[in-house]
Amino acid sequence: MKDPAQVIQDTTVRLLRKAATVLPADVEKALRAAYERETNATAKTQLEAIVKNIGIAREGIPMCQDTGIMIFYVKVGEKFPFMGMIRDALTKAVVQATAEIPLRPNAVNPIVGGNSGDNTGKKIPWINWEIVPGDSLEITAFPKGGGSENVSIVGMLKPGVGLTGVKKLVVDNALSYMGKACAPNIIGVGIGGGADIAIKIAKQQLLRPLDDHHPEPEVAEIEKEIFEAINATGIGPMGLGGDTTVLAVKVDYAMRHPASLPVGVAVQCWAARRSTAIITKDLSVQYVTHPVEEK
Amino acid sequence: MTEYHLTTPISEEDARKLKVGDIVYVSGEHVYTARDEAHQRALELFEKGERPPVDFEGSVVYHVGPVAWQKNGKWQIVSAGPTTSIRMELFEDEFLRKYKARIIIGKGGMGSKTLAALKEVGAVYCSFTGGCGALAAKGLKEVRAYEWQDLGMPEALWVITAENFGPLLVTMDSHGNSLHDEMDKKVAARKAEVYAKIGVQV
Numbered sequence: 001m002k003d004p005a006q007v008i009q010d011t012t013v014r015l016l017r018k019a020a021t022v023l024p025a026d027v028e029k030a031l032r033a034a035y036e037r038e039t040n041a042t043a044k045t046q047l048e049a050i051v052k053n054i055g056i057a058r059e060g061i062p063m064c065q066d067t068g069i070m071i072f073y074v075k076v077g078e079k080f081p082f083m084g085m086i087r088d089a090l091t092k093a094v095v096q097a098t099a100e101i102p103l104r105p106n107a108v109n110p111i112v113g114g115n116s117g118d119n120t121g122k123k124i125p126w127i128n129w130e131i132v133p134g135d136s137l138e139i140t141a142f143p144k145g146g147g148s149e150n151v152s153i154v155g156m157l158k159p160g161v162g163l164t165g166v167k168k169l170v171v172d173n174a175l176s177y178m179g180k181a182c183a184p185n186i187i188g189v190g191i192g193g194g195a196d197i198a199i200k201i202a203k204q205q206l207l208r209p210l211d212d213h214h215p216e217p218e219v220a221e222i223e224k225e226i227f228e229a230i231n232a233t234g235i236g237p238m239g240l241g242g243d244t245t246v247l248a249v250k251v252d253y254a255m256r257h258p259a260s261l262p263v264g265v266a267v268q269c270w271a272a273r274r275s276t277a278i279i280t281k282d283l284s285v286q287y288v289t290h291p292v293e294e295k
Numbered sequence: 296m297t298e299y300h301l302t303t304p305i306s307e308e309d310a311r312k313l314k315v316g317d318i319v320y321v322s323g324e325h326v327y328t329a330r331d332e333a334h335q336r337a338l339e340l341f342e343k344g345e346r347p348p349v350d351f352e353g354s355v356v357y358h359v360g361p362v363a364w365q366k367n368g369k370w371q372i373v374s375a376g377p378t379t380s381i382r383m384e385l386f387e388d389e390f391l392r393k394y395k396a397r398i399i400i401g402k403g404g405m406g407s408k409t410l411a412a413l414k415e416v417g418a419v420y421c422s423f424t425g426g427c428g429a430l431a432a433k434g435l436k437e438v439r440a441y442e443w444q445d446l447g448m449p450e451a452l453w454v455i456t457a458e459n460f461g462p463l464l465v466t467m468d469s470h471g472n473s474l475h476d477e478m479d480k481k482v483a484a485r486k487a488e489v490y491a492k493i494g495v496q497v
């Protein structure tokens with residue numbers, strides 16, 4: 001019998017390695033398409049550099065020197081037998097991955113200062129838990145860079161401004177940071193719930209495949225409008241001008257309190273790193289975003 | 296949009312030829328990393344009449360906190376995309392005047408104080424594509440020294456031999472032009488059109 005904690009740890013190390021070095025296929029495809037489509041010569045140089053960089057990183061080098069703060073999304077089946085081992089296994093995986101890949105140590109104590117040196121520490125890695133039906137475990141590694149996180153916001157709007165106000169908040173935010181978050185970006189928007197819920201929903205949108213649309217047509221329409229508006233700014237890759245400022249805009253919502261209209265805006269840079277695997281109760285592993293190549 | 300392949304040390308004359316929109320690839324031994332603390336230390340040394348461990352004149356100064364590791368006793372740059380340059384706006388003009396670096400590299404652009412110093416000294420600011428750490432590392436061939444280690448890996452002064460490091464896009468030149476300022480104006484001019492797409496009237 002395999003050691004379940006070791007299986008979870010080994011799987012997570014591979015997830016972190018793949019996340020840092022190989023973009024999910026949908027993101028790479030979108031960046032290549034943006035490069036092909038681009039009409040602005042300056043922008044073309046930036047997109048070309050990104051595409052080249054992706055090719056070099058694939059050999060096992062972190063695509064960006066900011067390898068992010070360690071965040072996981074975990075969906076654990078209610079009947080998954082090794083639930084109690086997950087946190088410890090993920091934390092050990094982070095320490096191992098930091099030394100082996102290598103990742104930049106990015107866990108700093110905000111109170112007394114100092115970098116832990118291994119990407120772990122109080123509440124980090126941060127784990128977003130979800131209990132789901134079934135008996136398997138799904139882990140998504142989602143290392144998040146600082147540059148794009150720094151321009152993520154929550155707006156507590158007056159309900160009277162309506163959906164137009166929501167869209168304006170997202171567009172004004174993009175206008176204010178002008179591509180400095182390493183555009184082309186992906187923007188997640190969460191509407192309703194409360195301040196924490198709105199930003200949580202917003203960030204979860206960054207896990208969606210780039211080419212999907214929200215199943216509710218009204219929401220899909222908002223996604224499209226914001227997408228077109230931000231690309232009409234001409235901000236372009238790295239804010240140096242061009243046709244592609246955002247690769248996608250993803251919106252979702254929760255019911256809201258009658259008195260409030262919270263809006264979360266989560267910004268993701270082109271280095272949209274995520275990697276997912278499923279571990280069954282028998283400890284067989286399936287890599288979803290970065291399948292193991294058959295020899 | 297002209298493409299240049301320059302070798303360090305770069306002369307004032309060569310630096311003044313560069314214009315916003317040009318692409319530069321750099322090779323040579325005068326390539327250094329410097330962030331906030333390295334700039335500060337270099338300026339302090341100058342005040343005290345002491346010399347830094349490298350010669351900055353004609354050099355390329357890269358705003359970056361690299362990921363590096365030691366392999367067989369030798370330091371190697373693993374990934375090294377640019378950091379946000381505007382933080383260095385505090386020191387860059389003085390740094391340029393005192394040390395006469397010819398190319399500053401970073402991301403996001405810099406402000407009016409730096410732009411004025413570029414003009415005065417004869418130097419340019421280049422943008423390297425944000426996040427492209429693996430591509431940058433390819434051009435940063437060899438680490439010759441790792442100075443000011445007490446500042447920590449990201450803030451230290453890395454002394455590098457570069458080989459075709461680029462593409463570097465000139466976004467601020469010695470003629471007073473800044474693509475960053477230009478972009479601010481261009482985007483502002485499009486605001487009404489952008490707002491119209493989401494039903495906002497201005």
Ligand code: SF4
Nearest residue numbers: 064145147182269426
């Ligand atoms: S914003 Fe993203 S791509 Fe840019 S430096 Fe940060 S992590 Fe890297």
